[in-house]
Structures are given as C-alpha cells and as structure tokens.
Amino acid sequence: MIERLSATPEGIAAAAALLDAGGIAAFPTDTVYGIGCRAGDDAALARLFAAKRRPAEKQVPILAASLEQASALGYAVDDRVRALAARWWPGPLTLVLGAQEGAASRSQAFRVPDHPVALSLIERSGPLATSSANRSGEPETYDADDVLVAFADDDLLDAVVDGGRAPGGRASTVIDMSGPGARIVREGPITREQLAETVGRID
Template sequence: METKRWSVDKYVDDLGSYPHISQAADFLINNEVVAFPTETVYGLGGNAESDDAVARIFAAKGRPSDNPLIIHIAEEQQLSSFVEEIPEMATRLMKAFWPGPLTLIFKKKEGKISEKATPGVSTVAVRMPDHPVALALLKKAGIPIAAPSANRSGRPSPTTADHVWDDLNGDIAGLVDGGPTGVGVESTVLDCTEPVPVILRPGGVTKEQIEAVIGEVRVDPALADVDHAPKSPGMKYRHYAPDAPLHLVDGSKEFLQMLVDEKKAEGLSVGVLTTEENQDFYQADFVVACGKRVNLNTVASSLYDALRKFNHTKADVIFSEMFPLEGVGHAVMNRLMKAAGHRVINS
C-alpha cells in the first residue's frame, strides 16, 4: 500500500478548507486509516462506526484485538449519539479540560460505535484533542474517529510524523504531518462510570488538576501494583519499549554509572537515558537526554523521541534514571515502567 503524506501548517487560517485536510477527511469517510497529530502523540484514525475501518487500525498496528480504542470528537454534541448519559462531573471536566489531554469513559449506547472499537466492554472512552490540525480534520470528516497511537504496537508512541513513517509507511492510507506534538505522553484516562471516578492511565492532566474541579478521584491500584489486574484491558500489555532491554535505576547517578561500567566490562554497548542536567556525567556508549529534571513537562514531551533514538544505536542494554511521582511525573514513570517491563535495579 502506498501511504499518502500531507504536510499541514497548523498555524494556517481556516484549516478546514485546506486541501490536504479535505483529502485526509475523505479518506476517513471512506473507511481508510489516516495518522494525524494531536497535542499528546500522533493518532492512527479510522471511522469509529465502521468495522472495516477499525479492523484496519488493529491490523496496521499489530494491536491485540481486546484492547479498546479511544474515540476522538471535535464537538461535545457528538457525544449524545453514542453515549448513554453524561454525568454532571463529566460535564464539569469537559468544560475545564476539553479540548485537551483528558479521556473520559462513559456508558455506551449499543449499536452506534463499532464493537471492534470497544471489544468486551459496555463503556466507551472519548476525548477532544487540543490540536488545530486534529480538530480541523475531525470537523471536516464529521464522524467519530477511533484513534490509538500511530505506532507499531509495543514500540514508543510517535511524537513526530517521521516516527509514524518509520513504523507504518506502507501499512496505512495516509499521514497528516502537522509537526511535532506538545505534551508528549498520552491523555489521562478517567472512568466516569463509578461513583468516585478512577484514573486508569495517568497522562497530560494530573490527578491534582482533576480533583481541583470535581473533588476526590481514585487511582486504579494496578498502576502501582504489577500483580493487580488492571481495570483497563489495554494496560496489561507491554508498551513504549525500545529494541534493547531497558532497566530503571533507583539510586544515585554514581550507582547508575557503576552498572554501566559493569556491563561495559562484559563487552556490551551501554545506553543511558538521563536529563540535560546529568548528560555530561555519564561515561557510556550512548547517552540520551530527555528534557530537564527541573521541569518534568519537558521530560514528558521528549520521552518517546529519546527512547526511539536508542533504536538507531547499537546499545545492547539501556539504563534509565527515575523521576519523581508528582504531577506529570506519574505519567512519565508509568510509561518508563511499561517500557522496562517493570525491571528496576535498586541501589
């Protein structure tokens, strides 16, 4: 399959009339699969009402078939066509954070969204992305769009069009290149069907921000306990991993350097994932910095690109620093834990 690639300037006025947006929207309407930028990562979009389109998403990604997809919309009015009810707390959250990196889970209306997009669940996850290209494309298509991250399943999520191209060129119909994304980690997923809403995946909107709007919020115990069955089916799978095995290091940078030295003595090529503050400290074969430790938002926005950089090296093993569990740091550590398969070395 030839993958059509369109370049779109997100700062162009009236993006909806832009020819590339119209062409990409036509692809979606005709049940083709198109990747597009959001404020978090690039999404791989398909008509959420079409079994054929949703099946193409799963096939292109190599995604497990029991892993539900997030539905993307451009206008809140679209919710009423496939959601049973909108709790009052969800209305407040939408007012506060939509468009933005917050996915809300509702009870779904049967027969509206493809069952392939919501396999084995009675709920549907929905968000409105905060990106001008995404919103223009969604409005032009005029249909709900199912869109997981636009990467090969298990690999780091894509934050640039080139990341998508590396993974999916030839396997999808189109790619809208709208430049790099901003937030860098996926949206927060919040289950609004419980009396006390539950965070199933940490992301660009923090627990503290949500609680400031609606009060108490719980966190799925599976996020802290690997032996606890996750409430969200997709959270049981390995994600975000570079090609070489990744180990998180809970200790000083001197301890991490000792681990590097041990592996180098064994004849292995070693990579280190760190931040700008520490990148000159490590003596390793490959040192990659992802943002600044003093600003975890920069770490989040750079994380996936940093992990992908190791795939262009000959690293046999990668060691990574850990980050504080505060604010977006929860999302960063969630992604790193999954990328490492929960391998942590303690000093």
C-alpha cells in the first residue's frame, strides 16, 4: 500500500527516511509530480524503472538542492555552469554536466526545482534521481490522488508526499554543458537567446 504523507516537516522527514532506506517516493515539483530515489542507489533506481515500466537503459535526471550537490556527485562545474545556475536555479533549466573522477556516468542531467516541498525533501535526503510520476506512455500526474491511481496496481511505489496540486507548465530547457561548447538538447521556457546572454555562443 502506498503511504500518503503530508507536506509538513514531519511528513517530509518520514519521506526522507524512507528514501535513505532505499525506498522510492513521489512528490510535487514545479511542473508535475515526480517519482524519485536516492541518487547512486542502483537497487532503488531499478525499482523506480520497474514502477514506471520504463526501459532501465534510459538515464533519468537528478534533482538537486544546489550546484554543490551536483559537484559532490563527481560532475564538472565550471564558470559557465556556475553562471547559468546563479541565474536560473531554482527554475526550469536542466544542465547536463560532464563526469569527473568518481562519477557514475559520463554525463548527467541536473536541475534544481522551484518548489518548496521538493527542495525541502532534497535538502533532507540528498540528490534524487527523478522521473515523472506516471507509467511510461501514460498521462502525467498533478496531485497525490493522480499518483495513487497511477500506481495502484503494484507495491513498487512506497509513498507520495501530498503537496497539493502541481502547477504544470512546459518541461525545462535542457542545455548540454558536458563539453567545451554549449548545446541545446530541448527547447523550453528559457530561450536560446536568454542562455546566450550568459554563456555566449550556443551550438
């Protein structure tokens, strides 16, 4: 049975403890509800993919509370990345960062969500590998009731933090900063022109 937790300090602490123990939880973000597990917990990530019925070879982004959390996982942060994060985080910008020694993959997408519940949870639990809280190919979820319906037929999702209705909106802009240049991977709310004001030329 999926545990429904309130978006209070006590509920967020309970969700963080569940994540620390290898669980997976859903929570609101600044677009839709997400489903996440501790970054680097391979067993929990496998459960997340199983819950979504999504191929395990597809990488998922990591939601962090700060650029320092991304760097601590072994990914490269340079002056361009710092400038982008200073201007657009928290917010609708996903940064793809290149690996340094000790990183789990050659590159990784990171974002800091602009939502108080998500940020509170990540600050307590650490960075979370996160995907949208829905079965692969099915509609996205916008509140805890949606999540409970979407994952009702198995026991892979442990809990949902009920933070009210997520605001919706466009998915984030994704920019690849893992190499010497900058490349737009996905258009979103932040335009190429706005990004170029910060990093200069974009391929």
